[in-house]
Amino acid sequence: MNSKYIPEDKLLILEITEEIDHHQAEKIRRKADDEITRFMPRKVVLDFNNVTFMDSAGIGMVLGRYKIINMLGGSLEMENVGLPLRKIFDMSGVTKICPIRNQKIEKGS
Amino acid sequence: MKSIYENEMKLEFISKSNNEAFARISVAAFAAQLDPTIEELADIKTAVSEAVTNAIIHGYEDKEGIVKLVCKIIGNSIIIEISDTGNGIENVEMAKRPLYTSKPNLERSGMGFTIMENFMDEMNVESIVGLGTKITMKKVIKKEEVEEETITEVLNQINGMN
Numbered sequence: 001m002n003s004k005y006i007p008e009d010k011l012l013i014l015e016i017t018e019e020i021d022h023h024q025a026e027k028i029r030r031k032a033d034d035e036i037t038r039f040m041p042r043k044v045v046l047d048f049n050n051v052t053f054m055d056s057a058g059i060g061m062v063l064g065r066y067k068i069i070n071m072l073g074g075s076l077e078m079e080n081v082g083l084p085l086r087k088i089f090d091m092s093g094v095t096k097i098c099p100i101r102n103q104k105i106e107k108g109s
Numbered sequence: 110m111k112s113i114y115e116n117e118m119k120l121e122f123i124s125k126s127n128n129e130a131f132a133r134i135s136v137a138a139f140a141a142q143l144d145p146t147i148e149e150l151a152d153i154k155t156a157v158s159e160a161v162t163n164a165i166i167h168g169y170e171d172k173e174g175i176v177k178l179v180c181k182i183i184g185n186s187i188i189i190e191i192s193d194t195g196n197g198i199e200n201v202e203m204a205k206r207p208l209y210t211s212k213p214n215l216e217r218s219g220m221g222f223t224i225m226e227n228f229m230d231e232m233n234v235e236s237i238v239g240l241g242t243k244i245t246m247k248k249v250i251k252k253e254e255v256e257e258e259t260i261t262e263v264l265n266q267i268n269g270m271n
Binding site for chain 2: 059
């Protein structure tokens, strides 16, 4: 996972580069929470552009970060969510509280 | 003895969470012979990942056990069986309910069975408390009908040229 903090906007961008399953979610969660508590951002964006696989562990991971950020008075958004990931997020209703700010442009479409 | 299936494979691995990726990639590689679309392959990988994760974190919890994976191909369908000899599920109907999780502290979403049911064409759970759980899933890989048409068109063109 890569992170980028933009102080003037109090914006933290977390770019996830791992496949999100139960095994990897633990690592992603730990690193994300470290960055969130370090910068105390007003807004966090989870970037899924480089995520090639996700199962239901991704739902728990996003909801867990949402709870923490919400407690700190900030908001969470997702970006570059590809179609297979979108299917899982929509099924769980996560997108209702963590909006997707831009869709991933699929290759060939 | 000749199998009724056109192809079959079996895998056994220890209930370590880093085997989740190994399991889904192996099944995807086996399923590739049916020429699935990228979306169908993603559905299969996700469903396998859910079932294997359940076997590891619910079936065996912190204990070490063996997860068995059997894949069979018949016609244009793939049948996937994932079983463990762990705890078993007390109430299968409750476990299948969307958002139900017995481990909310692990940030589990309770969507595992819902995803398996939605992403596969058939899903069946057999479980006996104290003996283990077996998940059987089936996915039909749709054949593209366009293909045949294209062949006919090409043949007509060739015939027309003569």
